[in-house]
Amino acid sequence: MTHLVVVGASLAGLRAVEAVRRDGFDGEVTLVGAEEHLPYDRPPLSKEYLAAEECPDPRYREEETFAGDLDVALLLGTPASALDTAGRTIAVGDRTLSWDGLVIATGAHARTLPGTEHLEGVHTVRTLDDAVALRAALRGGARRLTVVGAGFIGSEVGAVGRKLGLEVTILEALETPLARAVGERMGRALTHLHRRHGTEVRTGVAVEEVLSSDGRVTGVRLGDGTEVDTDVLVVGIGASPATDWLDGSGLTIDDGVVADETLAAADGVYVAGDVARWPNALFSDVAGGTMRLEHWTSAADQGGRAARHAVDPAAAKPYETVPYFWSDWYDGRVQFVGIAPEGADEQIEVVAGDDAQGGPFTAIYRAGDRIVGALAVDMPAEVMKYRRLIGGRKTWADALELAEQRRVQRAQKQAAKERGEGA
Amino acid sequence: MRINVDWDRCTGMGMCESLAPDVFEVDDDGSLILHTEEISADQEGEVREAVAACPTEALSLDGPIDA
Numbered sequence: 001m002t003h004l005v006v007v008g009a010s011l012a013g014l015r016a017v018e019a020v021r022r023d024g025f026d027g028e029v030t031l032v033g034a035e036e037h038l039p040y041d042r043p044p045l046s047k048e049y050l051a052a053e054e055c056p057d058p059r060y061r062e063e064e065t066f067a068g069d070l071d072v073a074l075l076l077g078t079p080a081s082a083l084d085t086a087g088r089t090i091a092v093g094d095r096t097l098s099w100d101g102l103v104i105a106t107g108a109h110a111r112t113l114p115g116t117e118h119l120e121g122v123h124t125v126r127t128l129d130d131a132v133a134l135r136a137a138l139r140g141g142a143r144r145l146t147v148v149g150a151g152f153i154g155s156e157v158g159a160v161g162r163k164l165g166l167e168v169t170i171l172e173a174l175e176t177p178l179a180r181a182v183g184e185r186m187g188r189a190l191t192h193l194h195r196r197h198g199t200e201v202r203t204g205v206a207v208e209e210v211l212s213s214d215g216r217v218t219g220v221r222l223g224d225g226t227e228v229d230t231d232v233l234v235v236g237i238g239a240s241p242a243t244d245w246l247d248g249s250g251l252t253i254d255d256g257v258v259a260d261e262t263l264a265a266a267d268g269v270y271v272a273g274d275v276a277r278w279p280n281a282l283f284s285d286v287a288g289g290t291m292r293l294e295h296w297t298s299a300a301d302q303g304g305r306a307a308r309h310a311v312d313p314a315a316a317k318p319y320e321t322v323p324y325f326w327s328d329w330y331d332g333r334v335q336f337v338g339i340a341p342e343g344a345d346e347q348i349e350v351v352a353g354d355d356a357q358g359g360p361f362t363a364i365y366r367a368g369d370r371i372v373g374a375l376a377v378d379m380p381a382e383v384m385k386y387r388r389l390i391g392g393r394k395t396w397a398d399a400l401e402l403a404e405q406r407r408v409q410r411a412q413k414q415a416a417k418e419r420g421e422g423a
Numbered sequence: 424m425r426i427n428v429d430w431d432r433c434t435g436m437g438m439c440e441s442l443a444p445d446v447f448e449v450d451d452d453g454s455l456i457l458h459t460e461e462i463s464a465d466q467e468g469e470v471r472e473a474v475a476a477c478p479t480e481a482l483s484l485d486g487p488i489d490a
Contacts, residue, residue, distance in 0.1 A: 015475075043478065060480070296478050297438060304475065326436060326478075333453075335437075380453035384437035388444065410451060 001100045001311050002027045005090060007080045008105030008242075009033025010042065011296065012273030014060055015303030016103045016310075017072045025311050027100070029072045032092055034079035034106070034242075037128055038063060043296055045131035046156040047328045050138060051163050058128060080106070083249040085266045101268050101310030104246075104257055105303060108239035108274040108294060113148065116210045121217035122233045125153055137232045138164055145169075146220060146230035148207055150177035150191070152327040152334075154236025158199050159329040168199045169228055171220070175204045183340045183348060183365070185355070186375055190334065192358030193377065197330045239294060241275045256292040261318040263306045268313065270306035273299035282320040282391065283339055286367035291339075295325040322391045324383075332359070333380060337387040338373030340365055351403035352379060352410070364399050371399035382406065424462045424486035426470060428455060432481035439473035439482060446470055 006016045009031050017029050033039070040058040049055060066072045078093040083104075089096050110124035123134040138145065138161060145161035147154040150172035161168040170177075176187040194201045206223035210233065219229040241256040251265050252258040256277030259265040263278055271278070277292040293299075298321055309316035327334045341347065353361030359377030364386060366372065371394060374386035385406065389399055426446065435453035439446070446466060448456045462470050462484070474482040 297476060300475065300478075322441075324438065324441075337441075379451075380435050380437065381449045381451045384441040384449060385444075387441040391441075413451060 001025075003030070003097075003099050004028070004101045004103070004307065004311055005030045005032065005097055005099035006103040006105060006307065007032045007090065008103075008107055008273065008275070009035070009039050009074070009076060010105070010107055010273070010299070011039065011060075012105035012107075012299040012303035012306070013103070014039040015300050016105060016272060016307035017066075017070060019304035020307045020311050021070050021072070023308065023311075027311070029070070030097060031066070031072050031074055031076075032078075032080055032090070032097075033074070033076040035127060035129075036077040038066075038074075038076070040128055042126075045128065046125045046153050047160065049131055050135050050157065050160045055135070079245060081245050083246055083251070083269075085250055085269060088268065099268075101270075101307075101313075103270050103272055103303070103306045103310050104265065104275060105272040105299075105306070106242040106245070106275050108241045110239050111235070111237045113207065113210060113235050113237070116217070116233075116235070118215070119210065119212050119217050119233075120215055121231060122210065122235065124235050125157060126239065134232075134234065138166065142166060142231035144230045145232045145234065146171065146228055147234045147236055148220070149236035149238070150174075150194075150201060150203070151236055151238060152178070152181070152325070154234065155190070155194065155329055156327055157234050157236060158194065159197065162197050162199055162330065166232075169230070170194065170199060170201045171205050171207060171222070171228070172201065172203045173206055177201070177203060181340060182336060182375055185348060186340075186363060189355035189358055189361070189363075189377070190329075192356070193329055193332070193334075196358055239274065241277075241292065243275060258290060261320075262309055262316040263302060263319055264309065264313070264316065268310065270310045272302035272306035276302055276306075278319065280320050281318055282322065282393070283372065286370060286372055287339055287341055291323075293323050295323055297321075297324045322387050324387065332378040334375070334377050335380070335383045336373065336375045337383045338365065338371075338390045339367075340373050340375075341367040349400075349403075351400075352382065352407065353377075362403075364403065366396050366399075369395050371396055424467060424470075424484055425460055426457065426462055426474075427483045427485055428457060429481045429483070432479045433477075434479055434481075436478050438476040438478065442473040442476055443469040447473060 082091040110126035145166045147170045178187040209221040211219040259278040347366040362376040362382040376382045437449040
């Protein structure tokens with residue numbers, strides 16, 4: 001192994017090059033990125049970055065770190081355009097790079113509403129450039145914000161809009177937002193959070209047309225004919241894995257690059273991050289097939305694994321993980337670990353708090369005899385305790401026992417606090 | 424080996440607790456409790472995983488680094 005090429009210079013790509021260098025890999029390493037920016041921290045871009053008075057520098061590492069400590073060649077600003085797995089080359093602009101090991105971590109692109117891409121006032125939130133533009137729009141005297149899509153990104157942006165004093169309307173095609181991510185009942189619980197903070201959420205509505213005047217968005221017309229006026233329109237309808245450049249490569253593409261349990265997509269080719277679809281063995285007994293995650297934690301983790309496997313395929317091991325994501329809404333935090341099985345509603349138990357008003361609460365998810373997921377709203381001490389149980393393939397009874405222990409511990413703490421304050 | 428927490432960066436996400444519960448715990452109010460600052464040899468593996476898994480890169484290790 002003499003040359004590792006990592007395609008995709010976001011979190012997974014960064015962790016890929018760092019992991020092999022930490023392990024002492026002394027071959028050549030090249031990091032290819034479509035954007036001109038050095039790898040940067042994406043989660044804040046739909047959250048505090050939009051609201052902060054002063055923007056922190058979102059770059060993970062200085063340029064000198066790549067040239068120096070990491071000894072990584074950066075090739076930024078041009079996307080890879082083709083892969084030849086037999087000849088072991090990739091095309092980047094007019095250059096051809098030979099590789100001995102390859103990591104594909106090209107991420108995903110924000111979906112857009114066709115025909116609106118060039119309208120002023122219409123935004124997506126995926127890249128740093130997106131966030132800079134949206135931040136300026138939200139803080140530049142806009143009064144009304146409309147968000148298409150009540151997913152996590154749309155919800156975060158809506159929450160920031162309220163924080164900045166805008167009138168916010170979120171439009172969602174489904175009857176229950178986030179039903180696929182957290183189940184129907186918990187999707188309803190999360191929707192309460194918006195309503196509690198004065199955000200209007202309209203569900204089961206279709207965006208028929210985006211209205212504009214002089215090249216600037218003015219509103220949207222819905223399926224029932226009603227119109228919503230707006231100054232800023234954010235499109236938060238998900239992301240598509242960036243796989244176009246792999247057409248003709250021979251890799252299996254099916255909503256992501258399909259890999260085996262070691263993240264291998266072909267001989268010497270490994271995948272990581274939002275673009276990766278692989279069988280997560282931890283859930284094979286309860287949710288068969290493959291999964292693709294768009295979460296910070298799995299991108300970081302898979303980046304390191306994929307690169308280690310790429311430089312030493314003989315040592316490749318199956319990769320399994322308990323997914324984790326968080327989302328910051330208003331002044332609170334939504335955290336989810338594990339998976340929400342299909343038709344999860346009958347299998348959810350609220351073990352702390354009350355979901356009817358949008359929290360704080362903690363709920364756990366069951367599949368078969370196992371605990372497979374946990375959701376918490378504004379209860380930051382809870383989900384990670386369940387994450388250990390999920391990763392250890394523990395039973396539902398174990399989870400209920402932990403829930404009872406936690407209930408007692410919280411009550412004792414509360415009582416001690418009250419005694420302390422009374423003294 | 425010693426663990427450092429950048430308290431300005433930590434937001435109590437808790438990945439560290441899920442990987443190394445003897446060392447880290449998130450309190451009910453979201454603040455991080457560090458049960459020990461000195462890491463023993465048998466804790467090192469899981470603590471390194473915790474450092475790598477922190478979404479705000481708030482954790483780091485000081486001291487002798489194994490090759």
